[in-house]
Structures are given as structure tokens and as C-alpha cells.
Amino acid sequence: MRRCVSVFLLIIFSVRIASITVSGVSSASETEKSVYSSHDNESRKIAITFDDGPHPRYTAEILDILAEHGAHATFFIIGDNAKNYPDILSRIQKEGHEIGNHTYLHRNLQKTTPDIIRKQILDAEQTILELTDQRTKLLRPPGGLYDQKVCDTARSLDYEVILWTIDTKDWTHPTVDEIVEKVEANIKTGDIILCHDFIGGGSTPTPDALRRIIPDLTREGYEFVTVSELIHSK
Numbered sequence: 001m002r003r004c005v006s007v008f009l010l011i012i013f014s015v016r017i018a019s020i021t022v023s024g025v026s027s028a029s030e031t032e033k034s035v036y037s038s039h040d041n042e043s044r045k046i047a048i049t050f051d052d053g054p055h056p057r058y059t060a061e062i063l064d065i066l067a068e069h070g071a072h073a074t075f076f077i078i079g080d081n082a083k084n085y086p087d088i089l090s091r092i093q094k095e096g097h098e099i100g101n102h103t104y105l106h107r108n109l110q111k112t113t114p115d116i117i118r119k120q121i122l123d124a125e126q127t128i129l130e131l132t133d134q135r136t137k138l139l140r141p142p143g144g145l146y147d148q149k150v151c152d153t154a155r156s157l158d159y160e161v162i163l164w165t166i167d168t169k170d171w172t173h174p175t176v177d178e179i180v181e182k183v184e185a186n187i188k189t190g191d192i193i194l195c196h197d198f199i200g201g202g203s204t205p206t207p208d209a210l211r212r213i214i215p216d217l218t219r220e221g222y223e224f225v226t227v228s229e230l231i232h233s234k
């Protein structure tokens with residue numbers, strides 16, 4: 001089981017490496033094939049993830065939509081935002097979603113030292129622990145930016161590093177149609193979808209996109225589960 005998880009994470013890393021065109025690591029086609037081979041199951045499990053919250057309005061709106069459809073998700077929380085919006089964090093937990101660590105201040109971990117990486121992870125962990133009585137075990141590096149020292153530090157703290165396979169780029173304020181088309185045209189079993197529940201610069205298209213994506217994909221037989229359930233399923 002442990003080996004399976006490691007393979008899957010490696011695949012997720014590879015997707016990101018391919019998408020930011022660091023050469024010589026992996027091709028998109030190889031990655032895609034590997035994702036299928038790791039999660040070729042009948043259950044059609046997928047994971048939707050939300051970064052940067054909690055947000056007092058948008059996280060609540062997203063939680064309402066998830067509840068309406070019986071879907072579960074993973075929220076990668078910024079420690080500083082958790083401190084500011086503890087009630088929203090508590091609601092995420094109470095409604096059965098998974099809480100991941102998105103560091104305390106959302107710094108670029110590639111551009112800092114192992115000591116600061118460690119502090120950013122542990123400060124967020126401690127804040128979330130105090131508010132939920134639950135220790136985080138999944139890390140999403142801010143911006144998906146990582147290197148070997150980020151991975152080594154995360155592993156030394158017993159974290160699994162989680163990236164994504166479909167990026168909605170919702171933080172760039174695309175239209176609802178653009179998000180829906182991107183997700184629905186590319187979705188496959190085992191995918192991890194990246195969204196944000198805290199977006200600056202005006203209104204967000206994400207809730208309205210979810211109002212279409214979740215029922216559409218549910219009708220197609222997909223099941224929205226937490227990242228941990230996805231990566232630990234066979």
C-alpha cells in the first residue's frame with residue numbers, strides 16, 4: 001500500500017514537472033498513462049482540492065455546494081487564514097472534508113531554506129491543530145513550487161506532498177464555461193483538480209463552475225472523495 005502511494009505521488013510530481021516544462025523528466029503521455037495504470041478502478045474516484053482558504057464568503061459558498069451534492073473535498077489551508085477564520089475551518093472539518101497544509105504564509109518554498117520551510121509547515125500545522133485538534137499530513141507547496149529540499153523537509157516531518165493533475169487556473173478569473181470545459185474535457189479516474197477558495201481581485205467563477213461540474217461528473221459515475229481516500233484506494 002505504501003509503495004502504491006509513493007508511486008502515485010511521483011506521478012503527480014511528474015505532471016507538474018511536465019506542465020512547467022522542466023525538460024528531461026517526464027513526458028505528458030507517459031504521465032497520463034501512469035495515472036491510468038495506478039488508478040484503473042471501477043469506482044471512478046476523483047479529488048477536488050481548494051487552496052488558500054479559509055475565506056469567509058467563498059469557502060462557505062463552496063461548502064454549501066459540496067453538501068448539496070454529498071461530495072467531499074480537500075482544503076489546503078493557509079495557517080494565517082485559519083487563524084483569521086476559525087469558524088470556517090471548523091465547518092470544513094465538521095462536514096467531513098479533509099484539511100491539508102498550505103504553509104503559514106504562502107511563501108515560495110523553493111526560494112528559502114530548509115529551516116524556514118520547516119517553520120512554515122509546522123506553524124500552519126500547529127495553528128490547524130489548535131483549532132481542529134487534528135494534525136495535517138498532506139502538504140501542498142504554495143504555487144506548486146517545490147524542489148528536492150522541499151520534498152526532503154516535508155518527508156522528514158511525515159508529510160506527503162500533493163500537487164494536481166487538472167489546474168482550473170480559477171485564480172486568473174476565467175469564465176465559468178472555460179473552467180467547466182477544461183475539467184469535463186480532461187477528467188479521468190484518479191485525477192486531482194486544483195481550485196481556490198480564496199481568490200483576490202474581485203468575484204470568483206469557482207462556485208458557479210462547481211454548480212455544473214459536480215452534478216455533471218456525478219451523473220457520469222465519478223465520486224468526489226478526499227485526497228487521502230483517493231491515493232490510498234486501489
Ligand SMILES: [Zn+2]
Nearest residue numbers: 051052142143
Ligand atoms: Zn496557494
